[in-house]
Amino acid sequence: MNNLSFSQSMWTISELFFLFVGSLLIINYLRVLWNSRSLPPGPFPLPFVGNLWRLKFQLHPATLTQLSKLYGKIYTVWLGDSPLVVLNGWRAVKDGIVSHSEELSGRPVASYLKDLLGGGGILMSNGHVWKQQRRFGLMTLRNLGLGKRGLESRIQDEAQYIVESFRAYKGAPFDPFNIITATVANVIAAVVFGHRFSIDDATYQELIKSNHGLLEGGASPWAKMYDILPWLMKHVPGPHQTAFTKIKFLRQFTKKEIRTHKENGLLEEPQDVIDYYLDQIEKRKTEVDSTFDEKNLISMVIDLFLAGTETTTTTLQWALLYMVAYPHIQQNIHEELDAVLDGSKVVCYEDRKRLPYTNAVIHEVQRFANIAAVGIPRTCVKEVKVYAFSLKKDTMVLANLDSVLFDPQCWKTPDQFNPNNFLDEKGDFLINEAFLPFSGGARVCLGEQLARYELFIFFTTLMRSYQFHLPEGVTEANTKYIYNLTLQPHPYQVCAIPR
Known part of the structure; x- marks a missing residue:
């Protein structure tokens, strides 16, 4: 009899537990529905997952654009119980x-x-930390020669390295990805570490591989599940855990570089980001509100290396792919380069003013490839009215850059690869205010100017040196993208024929 009563008592406790948990879920869901009243319209959220099921657990630009046709230019989707306002x-x-x-x-x-990037540095920091770190980053890039001949000469040297590396294939088909990646990475490596690496260096290869690996899990369904269940997903195996392994390697590599810089001592004339940062740590060590410490230094180095490598590398990959996909455009570039740069030894960024068509092609590659299609969500630091809606402090907001770069009200032929989107009737270069491949506002890409230098000098140097075409037997270029944190081309091969 006593055993029976005990059993009945345990069953009652179990029922009460599930009733309690169920009540919490219901209350939380009702809170979601209540909060949605003051937000822009959007698809009806489901309990627990919100709209993630409808989004297929990804913030895919095509899906976001489709939803705008149903709910307008500003709408709300729910990532679990967190609202995300999409522009x-x-x-x-x-x-x-x-x-x-x-x-x-x-x-x-x-x-x-x-959690992946640590919340320090520039990319994912907030408030005073973000403002101080970003201000330092902009100042340091200028001090290191951004916009001056010093850094431009380094880019020109790396451009010649790509040319020579392509020449080794003697016109045979090859995948340009590794060469482009290693060369672009060496530009930012020189900026942050103070030296370049040999492409055959095993540690350097692992550094690049780890850097690239951070993107693969960032846009996956696993990452979105992590956003709504971080306490669980931290312990669940999956592709997102691979990224945490990669970031660990990057941190260890950066710590080693910092240790080497410390051993060499502070220099009267700093040579790289780490030098300048260590100098700031020393100068500001007595300031109560200083955010300059080794943790933020590591985060800044990784931010710069990640952004400075992946975006430019991916854009150059698309550029070569589009050249073989649209040979008539490649021919027009060659004609302009031959007419304008005849006799010039190296390509300079200033040459873009004399090469309106080539400059237009580079911009059209950035627009059409649209590699940072949705970017990273932002939050409102205070209540603000956007597009007739009042958004409360801490509301997440996502700018769908894909919808801007393909906005039919802003472009002549938004759905076609067409350099004329950046040319006027006279053939002169024409900038468009809707050109936002680097995003915009206070969170605009820190390395935008560096990327512009690299893209122009690398691309123009390659086009001046080679004619690119598809391998024999390949009749069509695959211009569809792979969706990661950036939109990447499928692996491809080209033939580079010296001109």
């Missing part, structure tokens, strides 16, 4: 991240990327 089209994005730049300058305080 679509140039007018909505401009009213958000450009016109209200400072108000929308925050980053989500809890997310996969936040």
Whole structure:
């Protein structure tokens, strides 16, 4: 009899537990529905997952654009129980991240990327930390020669390295990915570490591989599950855990470089980001509000190396792919280069003013390839009115850059690869304010100017040196993309024929 009563008592406790948990879920769901009243319209959220099921657990640009056709230029999707306000089209994005730049300058305080990158440095930091670190980053890039001949000469040297590396294939088919990646990475390596690496260096190869590996899990369903269940996903195996392994290697590598710099002592004339940063740590060590420490230094180095390698590398990959996909455009570039640069030894960034067609092609590659299609969500640092909606402090906002770069109200032929999108009737280069491949506002890409230098000098030097075509037997280039944190081309091969 006593055993029976005990059993009945345990069953009652179990029932009460599930009733308690169920009540919490119901209350949380009702809270979601209540909060949605003050937000822009959007698809009806499901319990627990919100709209993730409808989004296929990804913030895919095509899906976001389709939803805008149903709910308007500004709408809300729910990532679990967290609302995300999505801005679509140039007018909505401009009213958000450009016109209200400072108000929308925050980053989500809890997310996969936040945990992965550590929340320090520039990319995922907030408030005073972000402002101080970003200001230092901009100042240091200028001091190291961004916009001056010093850094431009280094880019020109690396461009020649690509030319010579391509020449070794003697016109045979090859995949340009590794060469482009290693060369572009060497530019940013010189900026942050103070030296370049040999492409055959095993540690350097692992560094690049780890850097690239961070992107593969960032846009996966696993990452979105991490966003809504971080306490669980930290312990669940999956592709997202691979990225944490990669970041560990990058941190260890960076710590080793910092240790080497410390052993060499502070220099009267700093040579790289680490030198300048260690100098700042020493100068500001007595300041109470200083954010300069080794943790933020590591985060800044990884931020710069990640962004400075992947975006430029991926854009150059697309550029060569488009040249073999559109040979008539490649021919037009060759004609312009032969007419304007005849006799010039090296390509300079200043040459873009004399090469409007080539400059237009580079911009069209960035627009059409659209590699940072949706970017990283921001948060409102205070209440703000965007596109007729009042958004509360800490609301997450995502600018769908894909919808801007393909906005039919802003481009002559938005769905076609066409350099004339950046040329006027006279053939002169024409900038378009809807050109936002680097995003915009307070969180615009820190390395935008460096990327512009690299893209122009690398691409123009290659086009001046080679004619590119598809391997024999391949009749069509695959211009569809692979969706990661950036939109990447499928692996391909080209033949580089010296001109």
